[in-house]
Amino acid sequence: MNRLASKWRGMVEAWRDYPLQQGAVWDGRYRIERLLGMGSYGQAYVCLDLQSNEFVLLKRNKPSKGGVGIELLRRESAIMEQLKHPQIPRRIAYSKRRRDEALIMEYVEGYNLEFAIYEKKTAFTAEEALRMLMQLMEPLRYLHEQGYVHRDVRIPNVLLRGGALHLVDFGLACRIGEQLPPGLRDALGEGSGLARDSAAAVKRRMRGAHPSSDWFGLGHLFLFVMYSGYEPPEGAEEKSWMEELRLRPEIEHFVGKLLQDEAAWTTTEQCRQELSALLDRL
Template sequence: MWTVVATKCKEMINNWRDFPLASGSVWMGRYRIEHFIGRGSYGQAYACIDMTTGNQVLLKRSMPSKKEIGILLLERESRILQKLNHPQIPKWLRYEKQGRHEALVMELIDGENLEHRLIEQNQVYSLKQALDVLKELLQPLAYLHGAGFVHRDVRIPNVLDKEGRLYLIDYGLSCRIGEQLPEELRLALKEADPLEASSGSESSWSVAKRRMRRPEAGSDLYGLGHFFLFMMYAGYEYREGQEELSWEEELELPQNVNRFVSRLLQKTGPAWTSAEHCSQELEQLMASLPD
């Protein structure tokens, strides 16, 4: 009984500590909170006005309840963003420290989230539109891989559309290609438990996430494959009593598109070593499709 009570108390305290900063408040004496954007497992994002420059910025702080792990992830993301310079990647501005508080400040991309479009607005993508999205996202990925990094979280919540340009955001899980993460991070992110992976108890999405977390360029392309299927299934209508089939059978895509997506998911053919090589083959594929 006391264990349950203690757990509940700890949960209440963490919820209180992680409560979003109030709109209109000034943080670190410099950033006026305009509105709360959202939260992930380890961080919170806010749209702010930098009162020193007058510019709109995005402020990302670690969740107070995550303590050292949250700070470690935030510092890693800051160091990686500081090395990147691409028009489809948010620009690093500064890293702030004040007492126990730390924050990453970056360019605010005031765009629409693709997850919102697909789920809330029920937007449907044609095959050509979905392939165009892949083509555009392969540009920041090719740059990222060329710089020696892997994103490791290519999903629809991490893509914003601003005035027709797609941005790849959230580099909180990014790392160098081939990097072995510190043990405390691997444990916190559940990337260091081979018994769980082989127990057969994981959901298909857990297996997919584990594959997306490998420190190699193919992980981002694997995520891109799932991204594409998500877009295509947005317009798919199940018939009553229909048995569950594979995506190849349900979506009825052209054969060469099936082969391309299967290769993204590393089901067939050799894996691409970078997004640039993948992009070249996508160009050829799109040119071969009828208008």
């Protein structure tokens, strides 16, 4: 009986979250061109703004997620309204339609780093990966100076557009030092009941309300990029990233500082300066 009820709930949720149809017009202004992606709490669409005749990104709350999806979307909208940086999408509007809500923002045409690695099979050298981090330091430094932390610096949230990197998806962002409401923390899996495996440890470090969480995200992103070109010897036992990647000592030292539990720098600008000096020596 429980299995049947669970299956029925899943069917209802899938129906409620059925994507908006191509050609449909949201709020009399934004025509749906295509579904761009679907996350845990939202759906993203490329739309044509019928007033400006420009393409925009429409991020809609997932109806099945109820109030949590709407709360996250409203938080994201409020934060993006405070941000103006060329590597961060510009917030355009916030729209409500019956029980659904949507955040309208600048559409950055390109593909993300996850697509580059896993679909295009692009491999990067250590220096190229460090230069990616250097580009991402700019929006992160700005974000932290405005008093916010991204908390989700990962390869799906880095867009490549004409050689420039853009930081996207501020759905988990918060104020530096902010304690999220208990209900929201539990919904996001950030409560005291979080599992203790390695994946949970990474999540716990990345979700802190301090700039060091984004530094950790950069370090983790660097390892993802480097492992895209790594082929372990056949039959070899799994080793630490230091043993497997065999980076130059100065690179290993810097990445280790990004990943360590204790904050290695006081500000992101200090982190950026150290990376800049490292790149000058390579």
